[in-house]
Amino acid sequence: MSIKFSDIIIDVKNLTYKDVLQNISFEILRGEYAAIIGPNGGGKSTLIKILLGLIQATNAHIKLFNYEQSLFKQYRKIGYVPQRATLVDNNFPVTVQEVINLGLAHKSSLFSKISKEESLHIQNIMEKLEITDLKNRRISQLSGGQRQRVMIARALISKPEILILDEPNTGVDTHSQAKFYELLNKLNKQENITILFITHDLGVIVNDIKRVLCINQTLLSCHTPNEILNDEQMSKIYGINSNIICHHH
Numbered sequence: 151m152s153i154k155f156s157d158i159i160i161d162v163k164n165l166t167y168k169d170v171l172q173n174i175s176f177e178i179l180r181g182e183y184a185a186i187i188g189p190n191g192g193g194k195s196t197l198i199k200i201l202l203g204l205i206q207a208t209n210a211h212i213k214l215f216n217y218e219q220s221l222f223k224q225y226r227k228i229g230y231v232p233q234r235a236t237l238v239d240n241n242f243p244v245t246v247q248e249v250i251n252l253g254l255a256h257k258s259s260l261f262s263k264i265s266k267e268e269s270l271h272i273q274n275i276m277e278k279l280e281i282t283d284l285k286n287r288r289i290s291q292l293s294g295g296q297r298q299r300v301m302i303a304r305a306l307i308s309k310p311e312i313l314i315l316d317e318p319n320t321g322v323d324t325h326s327q328a329k330f331y332e333l334l335n336k337l338n339k340q341e342n343i344t345i346l347f348i349t350h351d352l353g354v355i356v357n358d359i360k361r362v363l364c365i366n367q368t369l370l371s372c373h374t375p376n377e378i379l380n381d382e383q384m385s386k387i388y389g390i391n392s393n394i395i396c397h398h399h
């Protein structure tokens with residue numbers, strides 16, 4: 151299959167940042183469902199923050215949706231669920247609805263009125279994520295799985311074309327994790343949202359993920375899950391001897 155120029159929505163060339171990331175190059179194509187794995191402190195979150203413009207990397211050659219990052223203004227096209235987003239301060243007095251409305255923060259002012267159309271869109275997303283009944287609850291009173299859906303709803307409000315999630319399953323039980331991956335799969339397959347997420351859960355990458363970027367300061371590999379889930383590759387990525395045992399689930 152030939153790749154069209156417009157299919158590349160993230161294009162990173164020779165990215166180096168302090169002593170955290172060295173000479174990283176990769177592309178993410180429209181419609182992809184890709185994961186980033188690697189050991190703690192390997193630079194995964196830093197890479198994501200650079201892509202989102204939250205950390206400035208001088209001399210980086212990054213293109214987002216075919217624009218040089220320095221000229222790129224449409225960050226609403228990128229939905230982001232940060233690390234530990236589900237762990238909130240119990241005294242934080244905001245409701246689910248208020249958190250979700252923050253997804254419209256790309257508007258000129260946070261306090262500008264929400265239009266009828268936006269309000270309908272917010273309702274649709276809440277229904278899709280099955281959180282309508284929670285809208286007046288305080289975010290601090292929700293379970294980890296419920297908070298996770300709220301954070302994704304917030305990220306989806308700006309109708310992003312790519313969704314980037316940094317270890318989205320921290321503090322979430324196994325059942326909610328399974329539901330969560332079902333949801334990501336649906337967003338990818340049915341709504342054509344490109345998905346890129348950081349995970350330490352090697353089990354999950356086997357099922358739906360087509361490409362796994364392994365990062366430990368440099369890009370160690372960028373293959374299909376089957377190509378990396380073997381003892382040799384795991385030892386290379388995590389720097390320890392490992393035995394991979396696969397079971398039919």
Ligand SMILES: Nc1ncnc2c1ncn2[C@@H]1O[C@H](COP(=O)(O)OP(=O)(O)OP(=O)(O)O)[C@@H](O)[C@H]1O
Binds near residue numbers: 170189192193195205
């Ligand atoms: N803004 C920054 N400037 C310089 N160094 C940073 C910055 N942010 C993080 N670091 C350092 O970069 C290294 C990589 O951190 P990062 O959080 O990107 O790793 P990670 O792969 O996401 O780790 P984890 O899996 O534990 O979340 C760490 O040593 C961290 O202390």
